[in-house]
Amino acid sequence: MAEQFVSKASEFKDGDRQIIRLGEQEIGIFKHEGNFYAYSNFCLHQGGPACEGLTIAGVKEHLREDKTSAGLYFDEKSMHFVCPWHGYEYDMFTGEQVADRKLKLKKYEIVQKGDEVYVVA
């Protein structure tokens, strides 16, 4: 496992991502709220570009005391990314498929040294 230079951290704004090829691997690197997350770009469903689709917060529902709905809302504490091929949705913090947490994208470690970002692969 070696650290491979990816990019300058200053080139990564919050919410940005990069898709890189590293030998035989394709990796999606996300920057979300100041933290980096990196996962295999091959969707567990049919191998689609899992990290290239929509990023969206988890949808939850406000319930009043009598259990009637006060509307849906986006839970900013959770963040998902969605494979653009068939909509497999993954948790950005863990790489787990949100409908079945047993399914998990391969996670890569990201190391930041000063202004440089490295992926460990």
Next chain:
Amino acid sequence: MSSPKAAAKAAPKAARKGAPAISAEPSKSEKAAFLKAMMEGIKPGSLAAQKSAAKKEPGAKLLGKVPKAKAAPAPKTAAAKPARAASNKAGEGPKVEILRKISGASGVARTPESERAFALAKELDAALVEGKIDIIQAPAMQALLGALCRVYAANEDAGNRYPILAGRAAVTGTDVMIVCGALLKAVDLQVFELGMWQSWAGR
């Protein structure tokens, strides 16, 4: 004595008898292997990974086995980039190739007015959750909606076109129909007039 035709018919049957029976139901070990493969996902370098890459790049060939990537060339000026050279030595691993950069949604305020607009939107959403629907008085709502309509239309006319709602806005179809209906009524427009204008203006 059998005819040649009968012999020809019998031959494939005999061959099928000798062949292993094909079962529609996979065996337990096959099912376990399938589940294991699903859990592990697509391994880089596997045939499935190649197929996926070939789907994205129609020109790519399936080789059956991916050749090892070439070793990364040594940095030209090791002294100039000591940190990178230390971590990314020549021959230590494959080279990083950036395939694409995807910019995040611009939910960041770049003007003081935008910052105030974000704060107000957040405040209104929070009040709505608490059931305080009268947090904004009718005249204030009218002034705000009117100003937003004018500013959005001016941007549209100037060619600065963008979706009126962000992808992450939790606005339902019913919300939109209520507001659009009220806006049309406020300026005494009928839905068919909107339809006509849209078809004439090509919007």
